[in-house]
Amino acid sequence: MSAPPKLEKLSVSWGAPEPEDLFAAFESWVSLRELSLYPAQEDAVAELAEGHHVIMATPTGSGKSMVALAAHFFALSRGERSVYTAPIKALVSEKFFSLVEVFGAENVGMVTGDSSVNADAPIVCCTAEILANEALREGPQANVGPVIMDEFHFYADPHRGWAWQAPLIELPQAQFLLMSATLGDTSGFQRRIAERTGRDIVTVSSAARPVPLDYEYSTTPLVQKLEQLAETGKAPVYAVHFSQRAAAEQASGLMSLSLLSKAERERLTERLSGFRFSKGYGKDLARLLKSGVGVHHAGMLPKYRRLVEQLAQEGLLKVISGTDTLGVGINVPIRTVLITALSKFDGERVRQLGAREFHQIAGRAGRAGYDTEGTVVVQAPEHVIENEAALRKAQAKHGGDEAKVSQAMKSKPKKKPPEGFVSWSEKTFEKLTEAQPEPMVSRMQVTYAMVLHLLNRPEDPIVAMRRLITSSDESKARQAQLQRRALQILRELLTAGVLEKFDEPDEDGRTVDLTVELQDDFALNQPLAPFAVAALELLDPESETYALDVVSAIESILDTPYQVTGAQVKKLKGERIAELKAEGVDYTERMRILDDMSHPQPLAELLTQQFEVYRSSAPWVADHELEPKSVVRDMVERAFTFIDAINFYGLARSEGVLLRYLTDAYRTLRQTVPQEKVTEELEDLTEWLGELVRQTDSSLLEEWERLAAGDDPAKLAELERKQQEQAEPGASSGVTGNKRAFTVMVRNAMFRRAVLFAQEKERTLAELEPEGSEFAEADRWGEALDAFFSEYDDVYVDAKARAAGLFRLDSSPADAPDPEGRFWHTAQVLDDDQSNHDWAIHAWVDLNASDEAETPVIRVYRVGERRS
Numbered sequence: 001m002s003a004p005p006k007l008e009k010l011s012v013s014w015g016a017p018e019p020e021d022l023f024a025a026f027e028s029w030v031s032l033r034e035l036s037l038y039p040a041q042e043d044a045v046a047e048l049a050e051g052h053h054v055i056m057a058t059p060t061g062s063g064k065s066m067v068a069l070a071a072h073f074f075a076l077s078r079g080e081r082s083v084y085t086a087p088i089k090a091l092v093s094e095k096f097f098s099l100v101e102v103f104g105a106e107n108v109g110m111v112t113g114d115s116s117v118n119a120d121a122p123i124v125c126c127t128a129e130i131l132a133n134e135a136l137r138e139g140p141q142a143n144v145g146p147v148i149m150d151e152f153h154f155y156a157d158p159h160r161g162w163a164w165q166a167p168l169i170e171l172p173q174a175q176f177l178l179m180s181a182t183l184g185d186t187s188g189f190q191r192r193i194a195e196r197t198g199r200d201i202v203t204v205s206s207a208a209r210p211v212p213l214d215y216e217y218s219t220t221p222l223v224q225k226l227e228q229l230a231e232t233g234k235a236p237v238y239a240v241h242f243s244q245r246a247a248a249e250q251a252s253g254l255m256s257l258s259l260l261s262k263a264e265r266e267r268l269t270e271r272l273s274g275f276r277f278s279k280g281y282g283k284d285l286a287r288l289l290k291s292g293v294g295v296h297h298a299g300m301l302p303k304y305r306r307l308v309e310q311l312a313q314e315g316l317l318k319v320i321s322g323t324d325t326l327g328v329g330i331n332v333p334i335r336t337v338l339i340t341a342l343s344k345f346d347g348e349r350v351r352q353l354g355a356r357e358f359h360q361i362a363g364r365a366g367r368a369g370y371d372t373e374g375t376v377v378v379q380a381p382e383h384v385i386e387n388e389a390a391l392r393k394a395q396a397k398h399g400g401d402e403a404k405v406s407q408a409m410k411s412k413p414k415k416k417p418p419e420g421f422v423s424w425s426e427k428t429f430e431k432l433t434e435a436q437p438e439p440m441v442s443r444m445q446v447t448y449a450m451v452l453h454l455l456n457r458p459e460d461p462i463v464a465m466r467r468l469i470t471s472s473d474e475s476k477a478r479q480a481q482l483q484r485r486a487l488q489i490l491r492e493l494l495t496a497g498v499l500e501k502f503d504e505p506d507e508d509g510r511t512v513d514l515t516v517e518l519q520d521d522f523a524l525n526q527p528l529a530p531f532a533v534a535a536l537e538l539l540d541p542e543s544e545t546y547a548l549d550v551v552s553a554i555e556s557i558l559d560t561p562y563q564v565t566g567a568q569v570k571k572l573k574g575e576r577i578a579e580l581k582a583e584g585v586d587y588t589e590r591m592r593i594l595d596d597m598s599h600p601q602p603l604a605e606l607l608t609q610q611f612e613v614y615r616s617s618a619p620w621v622a623d624h625e626l627e628p629k630s631v632v633r634d635m636v637e638r639a640f641t642f643i644d645a646i647n648f649y650g651l652a653r654s655e656g657v658l659l660r661y662l663t664d665a666y667r668t669l670r671q672t673v674p675q676e677k678v679t680e681e682l683e684d685l686t687e688w689l690g691e692l693v694r695q696t697d698s699s700l701l702e703e704w705e706r707l708a709a710g711d712d713p714a715k716l717a718e719l720e721r722k723q724q725e726q727a728e729p730g731a732s733s734g735v736t737g738n739k740r741a742f743t744v745m746v747r748n749a750m751f752r753r754a755v756l757f758a759q760e761k762e763r764t765l766a767e768l769e770p771e772g773s774e775f776a777e778a779d780r781w782g783e784a785l786d787a788f789f790s791e792y793d794d795v796y797v798d799a800k801a802r803a804a805g806l807f808r809l810d811s812s813p814a815d816a817p818d819p820e821g822r823f824w825h826t827a828q829v830l831d832d833d834q835s836n837h838d839w840a841i842h843a844w845v846d847l848n849a850s851d852e853a854e855t856p857v858i859r860v861y862r863v864g865e866r867r868s
Contacts (some may be wrong), residue, residue, distance in 0.1 A: 005032045007069065007102050010077035017077050019049040021023045025077075026070050033755040035459055038063055040206040043197025044071040046148070048177065053193055053201035055186050056179040058207040060363030061374075064150075064179045069102060071146040071177045072123050076107065085128045087154045095123040128154065132163035135170035136453035151180040153440065157482030162450075167470045172197045179740045180357040180676070183362050184437035211366030211374050215433050219380045219388045219425045222340065223253060226319050229336055230259050234375050235318040240361055242324055242344035250340070251295045251321035259318040261290035267317045268292065274306060278696065278854065279643045281652040288319070296322035296332065299563070299654040301697045308332070324361055336375040337365040342424035342432070348423045355435035355462025355687040362433075378429045383415040390415075442473035445692075446485045448620030449527070451493070458508040462490070492619040527624050528557035529672045531614050535607060536677050545638055547682040548633050552602040554668050556628045559822065561661040564631055565599040567649035573597055576647045600630035622851075631658075632665045632689060633678040639752030641745070641855050659696055666690050681804070684744050695854055734851030736822075742856070746845055747807050749856045750828035751797075753841050757830065757863075759796040760785055768858075770849070775860040785864035796834040801831035808840070822847035828856070837863060 010025045017025075023046055030037055037045065040058050041323050044067045047054050056064050068084065073083035086092050086101070089112055096110040111130050128149065129134045134142055147167060155164040167174065177191065184547035186203045212526040218225050222239070229237050242246040260268065268290060277286045278301070285304055288295060294317040310316045319330060323469045326345070339361060341353050345679030366374020379385070390412060396405040415424065446469070454461040454468075469482045488514070493499040499512045506513075535553045539546055573594050580590045611626045630637075635645050642659075644650055666689045673682070736742045756765045762781035770775035788795070795801075806829040814826040823847040829837050842862040 005029065007105055007806060008075050009261075009297060017312060019051070022049040022077060024076050026073055029073075031064070035066075037066070038206075040204050041067055044177075044204040045246045047202045048074055048079045049174070049678070051199065052173060052179070052376060053176045053197070053199050055183065055189060055201065056177060057183040057186060057205040058181065059202055059206070060181045060360075061209060061368040062181075062182075063210070063368070067278060068148045068150070069099075069179060071148050071413040072099065076122055077101070078145070080122070081143050082123050082148065083131055083144055084123070084125045084148045084150065085131045085158070086125075086150040087128060087157075087686055088335045088801075091125060091150065092125045092127055092433060099123055099125065111718050124168070126162040128160065128167075132166040133449075133453055133535070135167040136450055137456040139459075140173055140458055141458070142171060142173070142343075144171055144563065145169065146181065147171065152162075152180040152600075153437070153797060155183050155357075156438075156440040161441075162445045162600075165387070165442060165444055165472060166450075166468070167286075168193060169196065169468055173240060175199065176201075180277055182359045183836045184356070184439055188473070192341075194472065197819065203204055209366070209374075210368050213362065213374045213376050215366055215429075216364075216373050216375065217380065217429045218338075218377050218378045219385050220387065222250070222338075222379055223257065223383055224387070225377065225379070226254065226338065227259075227290055229259050229338070229377070230318045231259070234261070236312055236334050237319045237338055238334040238364065239321045239340060240324055240337045241321065241340050244299040244653055246340070247297050247321045247323050248295055248299075251293055251319075252284070254293045254319055254321065255288060255291045257319075259291075264316065265290070265291070268311070270313065271314070273317060276491060280646045281655050292316070292318040294320040294322075295663055296320055296325075298323070298325060298656060300656045301659055302656065303697045305656070324357075332364075333365060333366060333367045333370070335361055336377060338377040338379065340379050341381075342428055343422040350420060352422060352424055352428065353432065354438055355432055356437035358432045358435075359437060367506065370768050376433075380426070381417060381421070381423065381644070382451065383417045384425075386415040412592060414674050419792060441476075444472040444478075444482060446482050446489065447623045448489055448493075449623060451486065451489050452514075452620060455499075455512075455514055458513050460505065460509045462507070479754060481664040484568055491618075492622075496617050496619050498618065498620075507837060508741070528621060528626065529668070530618070531611060531621060531626075532557045532672055533674060534614055535610050536673065538606060538610060541677070541679060542776045544803065547679060547685050548636060548799075550673060550677065551633045551636070551665075551669070551684055551685065552628070553607065554672060555665060556603070556607050556626050556631065557630060558627070558629075558661065558668060559629045559662055560629055561631065561654075561657050563654040563657045564649065564661065565629055565650065567654075568599040568630075568634070568866040571596060571649055572599075600634060601628040602630050602633060604628040611618050631661055635713045636748065638684065639748035639750075641748075642692055643855070659693065662689065662696075663693050687738065687741045688744035688748070691735070691738045691745070692740075695735050705751070733853050735856070736851050742850070743809060746824070746826055746856050746858070750807065750841065750843065751802055753860070754795070754801065754828050754830060755784065755797045755859075757781075757788075757796045757841065769855055770846075773859045775863075781863075786833075787864070788830070788839055792832040792834060796831040796833070805829075806837065817844055839863070840865075 007026075007029050010022060026049075027037065027047060029800055039491050040056075041063050044054050044056055047072050048067070054067070056067055059424065072082045072084070074799050084092075084095055084681060086095065088213070090622060092110065092112070096108060099108045103123060105118070107121055108123045108125070108425060109118035110116065111119050111124060111126040131147065134538070135146070146248060149167075149197070155161050157164075168176065172175075174197070175195075178189070190201045190203060193199075207849050220228065226237060226239065228636040231585045239247075243252060272289060274287065281300070282304070285295060285300075289308075289532060294311060296305055297306050308320060309319070312320060312334070322332075328807050329364075339358075342358070344357075345349055349835070362376040380388070391409060394404075394408040398408065416605045435549075446465070451461065451465065454464045456868065457464055465486045466483065469479050469486065472479065472482075474482065490499065494501060497515060500515050502510065532553050535556075538551060539549045539553070543549065575588060577594060580593065595611075607626060607628055615621050625711040634640075638644070638648075640648065642662075645658065646655055666686065669686045669689070695838060735745070752766060755769065756768075762778040762785060764775055766778040774780055808829070813823060816823040816825075824847065826841075826845055827840040827842045830841070831837065832839060840863075841860055842864075843858045843860040846859065848858045
């Protein structure tokens with residue numbers, strides 16, 4: 001089968017192409033793909049060809065992406081730069097790769113907060129904040145033609161809505177295509193955008209979905225309902241939950257269902273045979289998938305989410321239990337959406353779903369080109385379903401005798417809703433199905449970063465800020481509040497000496513200007529990165545904890561992974577309460593002590609004090625909070641692998657959260673720490689962290705490295721060198737392939753044994769040993785512990801005990817246990833209380849087994865007298 005044709009720009013011998021020529025060329029390309037435009041698509045494409053703004057307010061599945069392609073094609077043909085924006089990086093990345101397939105890699109670029117690739121391309125994909133910052137910096141001078149703003153209902157997002165509004169105000173030269181299925185009344189937008197830009201604007205809407213929806217309110221128990229839907233040809237079904245925990249738990253309860261035929265099970269088993277499921281949640285997910293059940297939420301590893309999406313696209317999954325993230329355009333084709341509740345916790349309170357939220361989720365049902373109808377099922381509250389079931393049971397038992405039915409129901413108390421429950425009913429459901437999306441509310445705000453971006457423009461930033469605020473869609477009262485906030489920020493910047501005020505306006509009309517140099521891509525990467533660099537000056541490179549202290553400085557500027565830090569607090573409280581009980585502390589005092597506990601925060605006092613000092617000369621950091629924490633450092637100090645951390649803190653359902661944090665920590669270490677501050681130990685630690693991420697799920701890191709390389713020949717050559725090394729005959733593609741990182745893994749694993757030895761945990765030590773090892777028996781470790789503590793009173797496991805001088809590694813031992821294998825010899829010297837250092841844990845590292853297990857496989861063979 002031949003590849004679909006590329007969409008090339010329209011060649012004209014003179015002048016700009018005529019609108020009818022553009023329309024005809026695009027329509028011809030659509031025909032070559034054996035497709036045709038819907039009437040709403042035709043209308044939108046024709047208006048774009050004429051140069052008008054278009055608000056595409058059509059249902060999900062009506063082909064808005066095809067209209068966006070037309071906007072890019074018209075811009076390319078006119079020699080203009082077009083920009084696609086979306087609310088989340090995942091959508092931006094997905095769109096980037098799909099546009100590359102249509103227009104070719106040379107014509108498409110992507111800009112993220114971390115890095116960019118082919119940023120000067122005529123078609124650029126970015127998040128809304130990236131475009132908003134460009135609009136603030138360059139305004140009418142920005143090189144921007146058509147702007148495609150996807151999921152435009154985010155305009156009403158309380159925290160990010162400003163990023164959808166700023167370009168509408170600051171880019172009068174742009175042609176806008178605003179797309180969403182749930183915009184509601186757009187007349188206000190039409191009027192204001194037309195006034196600002198002087199272009200005509202058209203709203204293209206169509207109440208008729210290409211795939212109509214059938215709505216149903218269900219009082220059937222959830223598992224039973226899902227089975228019915230699968231049996232009646234309504235699969236695949238996406239069961240929507242409003243928490244990751246609920247999605248995962250519900251999926252586990254579906255494994256008993258008979259969803260697949262024998263042939264389907266065989267196809268699925270074959271499809272999964274080559275996929276690598278890691279330890280942890282991977283084993284649970286594999287069992288679920290083999291029964292035809294998928295899980296999809298942000299707490300999963302990216303490779304698992306992609307696998308679920310691919311299996312769904314291939315028709316191999318009958319039910320997907322996930323969260324409401326599918327409302328933001330994830331690529332999961334489904335026939336039926338089953339919504340488990342009509343209320344959700346929004347971060348502040350539990351409330352009923354709004355009409356926009358409901359229709360965003362419901363609109364994902366029905367696959368254009370596959371289904372003639374989509375189905376939306378809403379479950380009644382669980383207590384209502386249980387009471388209905390009890391009533392049906394009583395009616396079946398007593399026939400038509402209403403008196404006996406009534407008596408039976410009175411004898412059994414009704415199931416009550418849980419505490420704090422926000423109720424909904426069939427009337428709520430009916431109201432939502434018929435309701436129009438709520439009017440979108442303006443969410444303009446003023447921050448230090450916005451003020452500093454405006455200072456880059458060749459005009460008076462005070463005038464520019466006033467215009468931005470007064471042109472916004474806020475009320476007069478709210479505009480006055482924003483103006484006062486802007487003046488407050490300007491005064492603080494002047495007081496701090498960051499801004500200087502001119503006696504007379506300069507040639508650009510400026511009355512103030514910056515007195516300091518901001519870092520490149522200010523506020524696009526880690527806004528507090530300059531503070532972290534400044535804080536490194538407080539650290540002693542000769543300190544035994546220097547590398548870990550650098551990690552703590554970097555961790556303090558990263559977003560906190562609350563699932564991880566929450567699990568840390570829970571674990572610490574569990575350990576502490578056991579200690580307090582053993583000490584005889586009474587209940588009230590125990591609770592008071594536990595209330596004061598938080599997650600580990602190394603260097604918190606030092607960093608917080610320095611942050612206050614730094615803020616006096618850089619007041620814009622007040623937009624952000626310093627967040628000391630210990631996730632990477634904790635893993636190093638505990639000598640944890642990724643799976644160790646997941647198991648220790650009970651994070652199986654939040655693997656993706658931990659992985660994203662570790663990935664952010666790795667690339668921030670790489671990007672932020674100046675080379676002169678990097679010691680060999682810190683370089684080893686950073687290399688270990690990168691390898692840990694790669695071995696867990698390389699997709700996030702590979703994408704970042706590819707983007708970070710951009711067009712830099714040196715970076716591209718380095719990436720190619722790494723790929724060639726991995727492809728060389730005999731080179732390991734497993735965990736041992738990166739020798740430097742694997743060495744750190746071995747060192748961590750050996751030090752973990754020293755820590756457990758100090759804690760006299762012989763059973764745990766035995767559990768670390770591979771099958772067949774003589775030290776796989778707790779008694780063997782017990783003998784070693786007795787012998788050691790007959791000579792010494794204690795063994796230390798502090799920073800000094802981690803010193804490189806107490807770790808030994810021979811990567812080419814002469815006396816390997818198996819000449820046919822690959823082995824290292826290693827020893828961890830125990831830091832005894834007399835500093836004799838004459839005891840060590842000796843072990844063999846089986847490299848082949850390590851590659852297979854994806855973690856160091858270490859076999860201890862002696863604990864005793866140290867070898868040189």
